[in-house]
Amino acid sequence: MHGLGNDFVVIDARSAPLAMSEARARAIADRHAGIGCDQLIVIGEAADADVSMRIFNADGSEVEACGNATRCVPLFVGRDVTIRTQAGLLDARLIDGGASVDMGAPRFEWDAIPLAYPMDTLTMAASWEDLPAPxxxxxxxxxxxxxxxxxxxxxxxxxxxxxxxxxxxxxxxxxxxxxxxxxxxxxxxxxxxxxxxxxxxxxxxxxxxxxxxxxxxxxxxxxxxxxxxxxxxxxxxxxxxxxxxxxxxxxxxxxxxxxx
Known part of the structure; x- marks a missing residue:
């Protein structure tokens, strides 16, 4: 599946849970020796939602959220769904050609980003080379x-x-x-x-x-x-x-x- 070209291998683990390691995710994501994807998505069961979603980047690291993959989940399941992720509970509903997702509330506290030390996150007292303050x-x-x-x-x-x-x-x-x-x-x-x-x-x-x-x-x-x-x-x-x-x-x- 893909969202605007951000592509995923999506595995259905709802009826047969599977063990996913960093090495295995990296091997599947390899575009030359594996299947190939930006992220590997594992759809499973959840106690407090319709499904759960685990997300592994191409380097094998597991991450909390992926907006493009979240839009793919209701299309994969075939209906509007609530999704349990490491980032929280998300609501995704089907629309013509895609999906609309409530991604929750953003956070701006320095330790919620997280940053290594306190700093204003609206205009950070940090930059790199000639880039403006982010x-x-x-x-x-x-x-x-x-x-x-x-x-x-x-x-x-x-x-x-x-x-x-x-x-x-x-x-x-x-x-x-x-x-x-x-x-x-x-x-x-x-x-x-x-x-x-x-x-x-x-x-x-x-x-x-x-x-x-x-x-x-x-x-x-x-x-x-x-x-x-x-x-x-x-x-x-x-x-x-x-x-x-x-x-x-x-x-x-x-x-x-x-x-x-």
Whole structure:
């Protein structure tokens, strides 16, 4: 499945629970020797929701949230669902061509991002090279957002991993490079923690829209244009984030489990 080109191997573990290790997730995600994906998604049972969702990045690390994958879950199950994730309980409902998801409330406290030490997260007293001071937002996973004048001049491959692994971010961080291109319209490129450059990042779009509204750059709802397409993000201060966008089922298949 994929959401705007952010692609997933989705495994149904509701009737047959499975053990997933970092090494196994990395092997499945390998595009040359495995199946290939940005993230591996395991759908299981949950005591307090319709289903649970575990998320593993291409490097094998397990993470708390993935917005594009969340939109795929109701399409995978075939109906509106509540989803238990490490980031909390999410509501996802089917719409024509995709899904709309209540992503919960963002957090801005420095230790909720988390950062290594106290700092204002709206305009951080930190930057890298000639990038402007960023904002930090936790939307179930940690994000840092840079609003730049032009995306074309940014070296994503160099700055992305440099910032992701900076000691300021003890849990590492997703790095968002954003350009305001119109009224309530942002162009966005995301260096995703554990996956690198991606065609789309749903939580990155949420974090960036929230940061733009907090900085009074726009009021929303915000159209976020990623390399893979557009997401619509709605948020009002002290409210929940609503993310709406496409989800696509590509194919079903079988594989020899022992190969991984």
């Amino acid at each position: 904002a930090a937002v936790n939307v179930g996973n940690p994000h840092v957002v840079f609003f730049v004048d032009a995306l074309d001049g940014v070296n994503f491959d160099r700055l992305g991993p440099l910032i992701e692994h900076d000691p300021l971010f003890p849990a590492r961080v997703n790095v968002n490079f954003a350009q305001v291109v119109g009224e309530n319209h942002i162009r966005l490129v995301v260096w995703e923690r554990g996956a690198g450059l991606t065609r789309a990042c749903g939580t990155g779009a949420c974090a960036t829209a929230v940061a733009a509204i907090r900085r009074k750059l726009m009021t929303g709802p915000v159209t976020v244009s990623l390399p893979g397409g557009d997401l619509l993000i709605g948020w009002t201060p002290r409210g929940h984030i609503q993310m709406t966008g496409p989800a696509t089922h590509v194919f079903d298949g079988e594989a020899d489990w022992s190969r991984f």
